[in-house]
Amino acid sequence: xxxxSAPGWARRLLRNRAVVIGGSVFLLLVLIxxxxxxxxxxxxxxxxxxxxxRPPGARNLLGTDEFGRDIASLVxxxxxxxxxxxxxxxxxxxxxxxxxxxxxxxxRRLDLVIMRVMDGLMAFPAILLAIxxxxxxxxxxxxxxxxxxxxxxxxxAMLIRSTALSVRELDYVLAAQALGRGGLAxxxxxxxxxxxxxxxxxxxxxxxxxxxAEAILGFLGVGVPxxxxxxxxxxxxxxxxxxxxxxxxxxxxxxxxxxxxxxxxLGDGLRDTLDPRLRRE
Amino acid sequence: xxxxxxxxxxxxxxxxxxxxxxVTIVFLLIHLIPGDPVAVILGPEANAQQIxxxxxxxxxxxxxxxxxxxxxxxxxxxxxxxxxxxxxxVTQALWERAEPTLVLMFSGLFVxxxxxxxxxIAAGAYQGSAWDRLxxxxxxxxxxxxxxxxxxxxxxxxxxxxxxxxxxxYASIFQDPVAAARYMLLPAVSLGFSQSALIARIARSCxxxxxxxxxxxxxxAKGLAERSVIYLHAFRNALVPVVTVIGITMAxxxxxxxxxxxxxxxxxxxxxIISAILRRDYPVVQGVVLITAAxxxxxxLLVDVVYAFIDPRIRYV
Numbered sequence: 226x227x228x229x230s231a232p233g234w235a236r237r238l239l240r241n242r243a244v245v246i247g248g249s250v251f252l253l254l255v256l257i258x259x260x261x262x263x264x265x266x267x268x269x270x271x272x273x274x275x276x277x278x279r280p281p282g283a284r285n286l287l288g289t290d291e292f293g294r295d296i297a298s299l300v301x302x303x304x305x306x307x308x309x310x311x312x313x314x315x316x317x318x319x320x321x322x323x324x325x326x327x328x329x330x331x332x333r334r335l336d337l338v339i340m341r342v343m344d345g346l347m348a349f350p351a352i353l354l355a356i357x358x359x360x361x362x363x364x365x366x367x368x369x370x371x372x373x374x375x376x377x378x379x380x381x382a383m384l385i386r387s388t389a390l391s392v393r394e395l396d397y398v399l400a401a402q403a404l405g406r407g408g409l410a411x412x413x414x415x416x417x418x419x420x421x422x423x424x425x426x427x428x429x430x431x432x433x434x435x436x437x438a439e440a441i442l443g444f445l446g447v448g449v450p451x452x453x454x455x456x457x458x459x460x461x462x463x464x465x466x467x468x469x470x471x472x473x474x475x476x477x478x479x480x481x482x483x484x485x486x487x488x489x490x491l492g493d494g495l496r497d498t499l500d501p502r503l504r505r506e
Numbered sequence: 507x508x509x510x511x512x513x514x515x516x517x518x519x520x521x522x523x524x525x526x527x528x529v530t531i532v533f534l535l536i537h538l539i540p541g542d543p544v545a546v547i548l549g550p551e552a553n554a555q556q557i558x559x560x561x562x563x564x565x566x567x568x569x570x571x572x573x574x575x576x577x578x579x580x581x582x583x584x585x586x587x588x589x590x591x592x593x594x595x596v597t598q599a600l601w602e603r604a605e606p607t608l609v610l611m612f613s614g615l616f617v618x619x620x621x622x623x624x625x626x627i628a629a630g631a632y633q634g635s636a637w638d639r640l641x642x643x644x645x646x647x648x649x650x651x652x653x654x655x656x657x658x659x660x661x662x663x664x665x666x667x668x669x670x671x672x673x674x675x676y677a678s679i680f681q682d683p684v685a686a687a688r689y690m691l692l693p694a695v696s697l698g699f700s701q702s703a704l705i706a707r708i709a710r711s712c713x714x715x716x717x718x719x720x721x722x723x724x725x726x727a728k729g730l731a732e733r734s735v736i737y738l739h740a741f742r743n744a745l746v747p748v749v750t751v752i753g754i755t756m757a758x759x760x761x762x763x764x765x766x767x768x769x770x771x772x773x774x775x776x777x778x779i780i781s782a783i784l785r786r787d788y789p790v791v792q793g794v795v796l797i798t799a800a801x802x803x804x805x806x807l808l809v810d811v812v813y814a815f816i817d818p819r820i821r822y823v
Contacts, residue, residue: 341523341524341527342527344523344524344527345524345526345527345528345530345531346527346531348524348525348527348528348799348802348803349528349531349795349798349799349802350757350758350760350761350764350798350799350802351761352761352762352764352765353760353761353764353779353794353795353798353799354795356764356779356780356783356795357532357535357779357791357792357795358535358538359783360535360779360782360783360788360791361535361536361538361539361788361791362538362539362540363540437652440652441652441654441765444654444765444768445765445768445780446780446784447780447783460654460655460658463658464658464769467658467661467662467666468666471662471666474655474658475659478652478655478658478659481652481655482647482650482651482652482655485649485650485651485652486646486647486650489646489649489650490646
């Protein structure tokens with residue numbers, strides 16, 4: 226990519242309203258997660274038994290839960306777990322998907338085996354496979370990340386493979402082969418750059434799936450341990466007190482929805498901007 | 507007819523390798539348990555003799571490939587093992603819990619189609635209108651609002667505040683249809699709503715695609731009212747790809763149903779797998795995962811077949 230073309234795609238991105246709105250909200254959420262310590266008025270894990278189930282008010286902006294924990298502080302700190310799980314899952318699925326997808330797309334002999342395994346993984350309903358993996362590994366942030374990466378990796382791998390397959394017969398790849406370039410060099414130097422656009426779009430959506438799935442696992446009691454402030458865990462504890470305190474589950478759920486919304490907007494906008502077939506100049 | 511049969515057989519045959527991989531993954535799950543699975547299953551009180559006995563009983567003392575072969579062989583006989591906790595075969599436990607999950611899935615699907623198809627078709631027919639933009643904004647929201655959280659909000663509004671519907675629970679439609687409907691309404695709507703968003707988005711783009719075709723221009727050119735162009739000519743053809751999405755939706759609903767069951771205390775497969783996890787009842791976990799994966803694959807197969815049937819352009823080759 227030449228120097229002159231760089232501002233071109235940047236300008237196109239900034240002209241897309243979905244990218245700008247989604248991106249800004251997401252950036253704000255990242256900042257909240259980074260500065261949760263400073264922003265949170267209370268320690269989210271400390272229990273204040275005398276303050277249980279206070280409605281939203283001056284002292285506790287978003288109220289307190291059944292243990293007297295401040296909901297606002299829990300929501301702010303919950304952003305950390307959600308975004309950490311989303312980001313690391315996104316990186317792992319992208320890296321793994323690129324390697325597996327390129328190998329499958331370039332080495333036809335391995336393709337058959339790799340794709341059968343990917344088909345097998347895709348044959349499970351996503352959340353059930355994640356639940357099953359969590360069942361055997363036990364609660365924990367790292368286990369959530371690994372489980373979700375296993376669940377979502379095949380999608381990226383298949384995407385990269387199909388792009389690689391469509392590019393590998395093009396003249397410039399054949400030319401590189403004729404010049405004696407090795408298989409791996411061709412795959413990474415000549416085929417991979419064609420996959421960047423679709424990969425970025427896919428990665429954004431996987432980020433969104435992972436944030437949601439982490440919350441679902443937490444809600445079901447098989448995600449991060451209950452003492453870790455995560456949106457799913459707080460919503461789960463809100464379920465028990467829904468009759469007397471709707472705010473316990475309401476606010477973390479809103480945060481979760483907002484995160485999903487920002488990532489979906491960003492993903493939709495990126496797809497419209499980066500997919501040359503959809504581009505309207 | 508021969509072509510259809512060959513096509514079906516070929517598709518079923520193509521499922522065999524995928525199913526083998528699925529079974530292998532389910533089999534390997536138990537080997538992912540950190541440390542000695544038997545020690546984990548039996549808990550800290552177990553002595554060495556008990557652990558040794560349990561290992562032999564579960565076949566964990568044999569080489570891995572032998573265990574896998576035995577697992578396949580048992581599956582072919584329809585044997586998913588015995589639940590450690592429920593004291594009955596896993597297949598029986600699954601069978602007992604299947605009804606609520608199936609009822610929930612189909613009610614959710616019904617809601618999703620009921621909301622999704624008309625709003626998508628309407629949005630697509632009047633592309634760019636305020637109506638279209640409003641519906642698509644709602645659809646985006648529907649995709650982003652987590653179903654389990656929506657369920658909680660419904661419970662708060664319709665059960666706790668307004669007192670119209672029960673908070674949670676389940677009644678069999680075969681025993682008390684009225685109570686069953688009252689219990690099922692909120693779960694079905696919360697499960698169906700987010701899926702309706704997906705259906706609406708696809709239905710909209712199919713409608714837009716169809717309205718660009720030549721035969722629609724012909725219909726308009728010969729002076730047909732816009733209403734009959736949309737409802738008589740475009741609608742039917744826009745529905746063809748939507749059928750695929752409805753199938754995909756149904757497959758996704760399996761996962762959603764599991765989560766919804768937990769919110770509404772519905773005694774289906776979702777509650778079964780979560781309680782099995784908490785009791786370390788691994789054969790039940792394996793059974794639920796296996797049965798849902800099998801259902802998922804069969805639904806996807808069914809969708810392709812239905813699609814091929816209703817779209818004459820697809821040949822069985």
